[in-house]
Amino acid sequence: MSDLFGAPPQQQTDPASQSRDRPLADRLRPTGLDEVIGQDHILAPDAPLGAMLAANALSSLIFWGPPGVGKTTIARLLADASDREFVQISAIFSGVAELRKVFEAAKTRARIGQGTLLFVDEIHRFNKAQQDGFLPHMEDGTIVLVGATTENPSFELNSALLSRSQVLVLRRLENDALAELMARAEQMLDRQLPLAADARAALLEMADGDGRALLNLIEQATTIKSDTPLGAKELATRLQRRAAQYDKSGDGHYNLISALHKSVRGSDPDAAMYWLARMLTAGEDPRFLARRITRMAVEDIGLADPQATRLCLDAWATYERLGSPEGELALGQAVIYLALAPKSNAAYRAFKDAMRVAKQTGSKSPPKHILNAPTSLMKDQGYGDGFAYDHDAEDGFSGQHYFPDDMERMPFYDPPERGYEREMKKRVDYFARLRDKRKTN
Structure with missing residues (x-):
């Protein structure tokens, strides 16, 4: 034993003991590129x-x-x-x-x-x-x-x-690669883990593609004392699953919300529910999800099912009243509804095209025949001349030109024959026929 001021006596270090004290991940570090897994x-x-x-x-x-x-x-x-x-x-x-x-x-x-x-x-x-x-x-x-x-x-x-x-x-490690890593660990430890086949599979799933996490879990598993191999349920009570990788402001966040959106657009309620659950279990703000789900209704369902947006807003309001976790069920129901709803982005495309043309055409004035003329000067300028009141016209439709005088009529909205937009398409076609009839007459 050393005194208060002197140096401690030299102690013999057991290399084998020193090696055992190093983390398993460090001891198993590859010594050549050919040993790298996955x-x-x-x-x-x-x-x-x-x-x-x-x-x-x-x-x-x-x-x-x-x-x-x-x-x-x-x-x-x-x-x-x-x-x-x-x-x-x-x-x-x-x-x-x-x-x-x-x-x-x-x-x-x-x-x-x-x-x-x-x-x-x-x-x-x-x-x-x-x-x-x-x-x-x-x-x-x-x-x-x-x-x-x-x-x-x-x-x-x-x-x-x-x-x-x-x-x-670099790819996340698949289970085959993780299993190879587990075998190497057991060989180094010179012992088999006290786990049944289902528990070994569960251990790989717990690592979630992370080799370092797997080796840490293996180190924990080696401390388990059991006369018989543990099953998956017993293992779950002893070890903690690795937290899923998810950064609410990072790449994982955008990848998962993209997967949710595309699964809804692709009419796959099961995949959509999976990605919703992935985001919720990772700690995503349900209000962000409520907003994005409502956007899906507006962008990808549109007028093919006019009540889809209302249902999403109701789900959002339900979450605000109930909070987590009960209110999250309302978001899940909205996702299922959207995934199975008829899809149409016709209104979305019509809006984008109209915005593009509006920016291109600048400050064109409406045609004078649809402008009000509250003063005599405005009447003298031709405001309101030739205006036809649609309710007085045949079929309640005048067929007048409502675009600027020097601009041809542009068909922005082209509904598909899906869902409620089948009816919308009938109306579009009906008014197009009446418009052609008025022109002929």
Whole structure:
């Protein structure tokens, strides 16, 4: 034992014990690119990274993918394979001062012929000026930049940085890849997990495509004491499922609302309910969903079912009165109704076309015959001349021209023969026939 002021005596460290104390994810980290699981589409010999390494022409890269799929590991192994110094920083904790030190150190290495692979985690968190700071060092070969991001690079990274890099998409790990990772873990641990077949499958689902999460779950599972293998239900009571990846302001948010909208438009109530449930369980604001569901009714159902919008507004109001979770059922009912409703964007297209033409035609005046003439001067100018009161006309329809005098009539609304718009189309065609008849007469 050491005294209060002296150094503690040297203690023998057991390498095996030290290894066991390291997290399983660290102990199982691949030592070569051929050991990386689930990313063959970028690592195979004829894939982008395989071809770069074979040609000894590694360029700057942006790895885009979910957590736990090997972005950091692949970057580290690329440095080894290309004989470059591996330097890792995080955009969350690094500022301009640290970047300057990194670039200066890289320049010093370059002078002695040593390259640098700079791995920047969460690179999308750097602002525009910080991202621009990489450019000269990438261009003169001081560094090979490998950035990692879980967000869509198209929205989060500067075009200048993207033009000097190749974006590679890393995929979430499928269950086959996760099962291979589990087998490797059991081999390293020299023991089988105390799990029945359904529990092993459930463990893979709990990881939700995240290899690091799976290894953490496996470490927890190794602490379970049981005389018989656990089933899926028993496992669920012992371990916590990984939280679904979802950022309410990020790429996942827009992907899921797009999936919900397109499932409704595609008349698939089951898929629509799945994506609604995915967003709700991930913590999405139900008011945002109520707004988007109402938009779907206006945009994709329209007049094919005029009560669809009213039903969505009622569901929105029901949620406001009941709150979560009871009020969410009303949103689910609205989604089912919209998915099964007849679809039409005819009114939506008519509105967009009319807005486009209105912007093009500027300040054209209405035809004088439909302008009121409350003063004698206006009467002298021809206001109201030739106006026909439709209720006095045959069939209650005068057939007059209501567009500007120097503008041909433009047919914006073209309803399909679906849902209630079948009736609307009959009316459109009916008035078109009457209009032609009036012209002939």
